[in-house]
Amino acid sequence: MAAKTKARYGMSIDVDRCTGCGACMVACAVENNIPPAPEGATDRKGITWIRVYKIDNGLPFPQNRSAWVPVLCQQCGEHTPCVSVCPQNAVEVDKTTGVVGQIPERCLGCRYCMAACPYQARYFNWWDPVWPAGMEKTLNPTVSPRMRGVVEKCNFCHGRLHEARAKAAAAGRREIDPADYVPACVEACPAQAITFGDLDDRNSQVARESREGSAFHLLERLHTGPKITYRSGRPWVHDALEIKVANNKKEPVRG
Amino acid sequence: MKLARRDLLKLAGGAALGTFFTPAPWKALDDVSIWTQNWSWMPVPPRGEATTRFTTCTLCPAGCPVRARCIGKQPVSLAGVGGGLCPAGLAGHHLPHYPGRVRGASHRGTRCTMDAAVAAVREVAKGGRVAILDQRPGRTASLVYRRWLAGQEGGLYLTPPAREDATLVALGGGLAFNLDEARTVVSFGAPLMEGWGSMARVLESRPKFHLVQIEARQSRTASMADTWLPAKPGTEAALALGLAHLLGSQDAGRFTPEYVERITGVPAAQVRQVARRMKDAGPAVVIGGGDPAGPFNREEEQAIAGLNLLAGAMGRTIVPRAEVPVPAGFDKLAAETALDDVPDGGIRLLIIDEAASGNPVPWSYLKRKLAPGAMVAAAACSLDGYASHADYVLPAPVYMETAQDVPAACDSPAATFSMAPGLLAPPEETIEPADFVLRVAGEGGTLAELLKARVEAIHKTRRGSVVTYADGTATPLAEMASADDLAKAFKAGARWTDAGTSSEAPGIAFAAVDAAAIERRAASAQFPLALVPFGWRGAAGPVSPIFSKLYQESRVRSSEGEARLNPATAREYGILDGGLMVVETSCGSQAMTACLDEGVMPGVIEAAIEPGTGVLEICDVEDWCGWRTAPARMRRA
Numbered sequence: 040m041a042a043k044t045k046a047r048y049g050m051s052i053d054v055d056r057c058t059g060c061g062a063c064m065v066a067c068a069v070e071n072n073i074p075p076a077p078e079g080a081t082d083r084k085g086i087t088w089i090r091v092y093k094i095d096n097g098l099p100f101p102q103n104r105s106a107w108v109p110v111l112c113q114q115c116g117e118h119t120p121c122v123s124v125c126p127q128n129a130v131e132v133d134k135t136t137g138v139v140g141q142i143p144e145r146c147l148g149c150r151y152c153m154a155a156c157p158y159q160a161r162y163f164n165w166w167d168p169v170w171p172a173g174m175e176k177t178l179n180p181t182v183s184p185r186m187r188g189v190v191e192k193c194n195f196c197h198g199r200l201h202e203a204r205a206k207a208a209a210a211g212r213r214e215i216d217p218a219d220y221v222p223a224c225v226e227a228c229p230a231q232a233i234t235f236g237d238l239d240d241r242n243s244q245v246a247r248e249s250r251e252g253s254a255f256h257l258l259e260r261l262h263t264g265p266k267i268t269y270r271s272g273r274p275w276v277h278d279a280l281e282i283k284v285a286n287n288k289k290e291p292v293r294g
Numbered sequence: 295m296k297l298a299r300r301d302l303l304k305l306a307g308g309a310a311l312g313t314f315f316t317p318a319p320w321k322a323l324d325d326v327s328i329w330t331q332n333w334s335w336m337p338v339p340p341r342g343e344a345t346t347r348f349t350t351c352t353l354c355p356a357g358c359p360v361r362a363r364c365i366g367k368q369p370v371s372l373a374g375v376g377g378g379l380c381p382a383g384l385a386g387h388h389l390p391h392y393p394g395r396v397r398g399a400s401h402r403g404t405r406c407t408m409d410a411a412v413a414a415v416r417e418v419a420k421g422g423r424v425a426i427l428d429q430r431p432g433r434t435a436s437l438v439y440r441r442w443l444a445g446q447e448g449g450l451y452l453t454p455p456a457r458e459d460a461t462l463v464a465l466g467g468g469l470a471f472n473l474d475e476a477r478t479v480v481s482f483g484a485p486l487m488e489g490w491g492s493m494a495r496v497l498e499s500r501p502k503f504h505l506v507q508i509e510a511r512q513s514r515t516a517s518m519a520d521t522w523l524p525a526k527p528g529t530e531a532a533l534a535l536g537l538a539h540l541l542g543s544q545d546a547g548r549f550t551p552e553y554v555e556r557i558t559g560v561p562a563a564q565v566r567q568v569a570r571r572m573k574d575a576g577p578a579v580v581i582g583g584g585d586p587a588g589p590f591n592r593e594e595e596q597a598i599a600g601l602n603l604l605a606g607a608m609g610r611t612i613v614p615r616a617e618v619p620v621p622a623g624f625d626k627l628a629a630e631t632a633l634d635d636v637p638d639g640g641i642r643l644l645i646i647d648e649a650a651s652g653n654p655v656p657w658s659y660l661k662r663k664l665a666p667g668a669m670v671a672a673a674a675c676s677l678d679g680y681a682s683h684a685d686y687v688l689p690a691p692v693y694m695e696t697a698q699d700v701p702a703a704c705d706s707p708a709a710t711f712s713m714a715p716g717l718l719a720p721p722e723e724t725i726e727p728a729d730f731v732l733r734v735a736g737e738g739g740t741l742a743e744l745l746k747a748r749v750e751a752i753h754k755t756r757r758g759s760v761v762t763y764a765d766g767t768a769t770p771l772a773e774m775a776s777a778d779d780l781a782k783a784f785k786a787g788a789r790w791t792d793a794g795t796s797s798e799a800p801g802i803a804f805a806a807v808d809a810a811a812i813e814r815r816a817a818s819a820q821f822p823l824a825l826v827p828f829g830w831r832g833a834a835g836p837v838s839p840i841f842s843k844l845y846q847e848s849r850v851r852s853s854e855g856e857a858r859l860n861p862a863t864a865r866e867y868g869i870l871d872g873g874l875m876v877v878e879t880s881c882g883s884q885a886m887t888a889c890l891d892e893g894v895m896p897g898v899i900e901a902a903i904e905p906g907t908g909v910l911e912i913c914d915v916e917d918w919c920g921w922r923t924a925p926a927r928m929r930r931a
Contacts (some may be wrong), residue, residue, distance in 0.1 A: 061844040065381040076842035085847020103893040105517045173391035178339035231377035
């Protein structure tokens with residue numbers, strides 16, 4: 040039997056476990072060589088491939104309750120909005136992994152994809168990447184820094200995928216070991232709120248969790264087929280999160 | 295055929311038009327895109343062989359095992375071993391490049407030599423009344439401080455008042471929490487889900503216990519608790535006495551649930567429910583320390599700690615823990631002194647070990663304890679903290695630059711010992727704070743030598759086992775042939791855990807709680823407005839510049855100068871969301887930006903303690919060393 044070479048990678052995020060510590064954001068920035076913010080950067084222009092949002096149930100004190108939700112590129116599987124609007128073919132869906140990849144070398148910075156993304160999960164480089172003196176030595180060699188004027192976003196740590204593939208190839212395997220390919224945010228989460236894996240493998244933890252009754256997708260009515268599933272036993276979380284994402288104040292297009 | 299000028303023009307025009315139908319312009323566009331990604335000023339990541347090394351994080355008391363991916367000797371990413379890491383731990387390898395790093399010894403802003411600093415401090419130390427503020431007690435460096443202070447006239451060994459083990463200290467010390475056995479955890483503001491003890495251990499035990507969080511703020515822990523009791527700021531001890539009353543304490547006769555409701559605002563039925571749970575739902579434990587925002591006072595700590603005795607926690611969820619063996623020569627050690635026991639003006643020389651971050655103490659409070667003309671020497675890696683007030687600033691190495699030992703966290707039932715080997719070379723002029731004290735004392739030796747001696751002392755016990763981080767294998771210490779083998783294991787990343795724990799209750803006789811003092815304080819705590827500071831573990835010290843992701847670029851953590859208010863409170867004072875406001879206390883005022891949040895208790899102003907905001911400095915520090923809440927006013931700016 041031929042080894043399985045195709046996968047459909049996805050994530051399951053347990054909102055009830057997330058403590059909102061932000062470890063996923065820091066791990067993502069370290070892994071993907073995202074620089075610290077320049078002085079003028081705000082939450083509208085900052086680059087956080089994964090961003091933790093605070094939501095609440097809208098009730099007054101003391102009934103008010105908060106939750107924290109990491110939002111990243113939802114890796115749309117159908118009608119991927121950013122792919123269809125890019126004039127440069129700088130956004131591609133990898134058929135072998137299902138990962139929506141951003142190719143900064145092709146990107147012209149028109150930001151159509153940012154306007155098209157309903158999840159506001161794409162980020163524009165408003166500044167050249169600069170690290171404090173000496174900190175360049177700590178950059179991850181498997182990921183190139185991007186320059187001013189291009190869009191970037193989560194790609195499920197493609198550097199780690201390449202490393203896992205190289206390791207599999209070195210061992211004479213066609214298929215990667217799932218333990219070798221874990222995105223940085225998943226590895227970093229102290230609360231183990233994020234699960235990652237192949238959604239096509241029905242026995243994988245991520246596939247099982249994605250089928251749970253408390254699981255939902257963001258902006259499901261848009262039929263974009265996201266591969267990120269959220270889970271929460273608190274009914275208000277779903278609505279509060281949709282409102283938060285829809286009202287996101289992130290700077291999409293204007294300069 | 296005759297070529298006319300017109301034909302040439304036609305050819306040029308046709309060629310230009312035709313070019314658009316070839317791949318050339320698109321290729322040129324593509325290439326331009328690629329070239330413009332590769333300007334000379336674009337940083338180039340290091341190249342080289344990738345290796346994996348292990349260490350132990352020293353940035354907070356949790357002491358998490360760390361796997362470092364290195365290119366050459368340089369760590370380029372960090373990850374937890376068998377679990378995640380906190381944001382500070384994940385970016386710990388950035389600290390050697392912290393932009394505000396202290397690069398050389400200085401005397402009041404002027405560079406000086408280390409020898410001059412040592413000589414000056416030694417001279418002042420001869421006059422006695424010397425104190426050392428140790429931000430991270432329990433290390434081998436702490437032993438160095440305590441040994442030297444024991445020989446000094448009026449030597450004071452000080453530790454930060456807001457400690458994670460405050461409840462255990464109030465119970466007499468030599469104890470540890472055992473959350474694994476707990477079925478009910480009652481936390482008085484302890485940030486269990488944000489950073490307390492070992493996060494991995496807390497999260498592992500979390501499904502087993504019901505968490506009751508007693509706190510005015512809707513902290514992350516309060517949000518994730520099974521029950522959140524938002525007691526008014528400053529009335530937590532009254533609630534503790536209310537629970538004590540229901541658990542049968544004689545000291546808390548007046549504190550009926552209804553009386554407690556009047557003081558704290560927590561419904562009597564909920565107080566009864568929690569007390570019932572503590573009695574009937576399996577072993578309970580009560581935790582009352584570790585809030586980076588500030589400590590409880592002694593009466594409050596005693597009331598909280600006393601609940602553990604009433605709930606039968608001793609020997610079950612609070613267990614005795616042996617000390618990690620100490621090498622010879624440390625027989626006489628100075629005892630810990632509480633900061634509020636130090637008379638005002640009682641210190642002539644204050645040395646601060648700021649290299650290991652701890653929960654901050656307002657400088658105004660420390661200053662009160664200094665005699666006129668007292669000298670302050672701070673061993674620090676940045677000028678963000680106490681070092682900005684010090685006469686002598688000594689550049690200290692940061693995490694990963696020198697070998698450090700990591701004592702057990704307060705929730706480790708067994709004594710443990712691990713090391714953080716120096717993965718990187720420290721800058722030339724830095725000095726380990728303990729080495730500075732050894733030089734001042736003229737005792738000779740270095741911390742590195744003492745660490746070696748401590749490893750030998752552990753090896754001599756032949757007890758317990760050593761777990762290596764790389765593969766998780768446990769080796770009985772008795773099977774390690776020599777202390778050198780043990781030292782090698784620590785350098786490669788390992789943790790020694792003492793064998794077993796005693797289930798024997800230590801038989802602590804608890805001091806009677808001063809209920810009247812608690813009642814007086816709770817009654818006086820009914821402020822029209824209360825400023826309640828809050829903070830994050832480790833955020834008081836230098837953090838990686840990448841933390842802009844948390845503060846500036848996402849605001850997942852409150853930014854500098856941000857005050858959180860209930861919309862009703864804001865309306866009352868005419869303050870708008872995002873508007874500027876001024877918060878005033880008896881100690882000063884601070885301009886802040888209002889952030890309206892329904893999760894904030896009406897009448898409360900929540901403000902983050904971050905380096906640079908000065909929030910801590912406008913908190914009213916009471917005589918008992920407390921600043922958890924301060925009466926405040928506010929107005930629109």
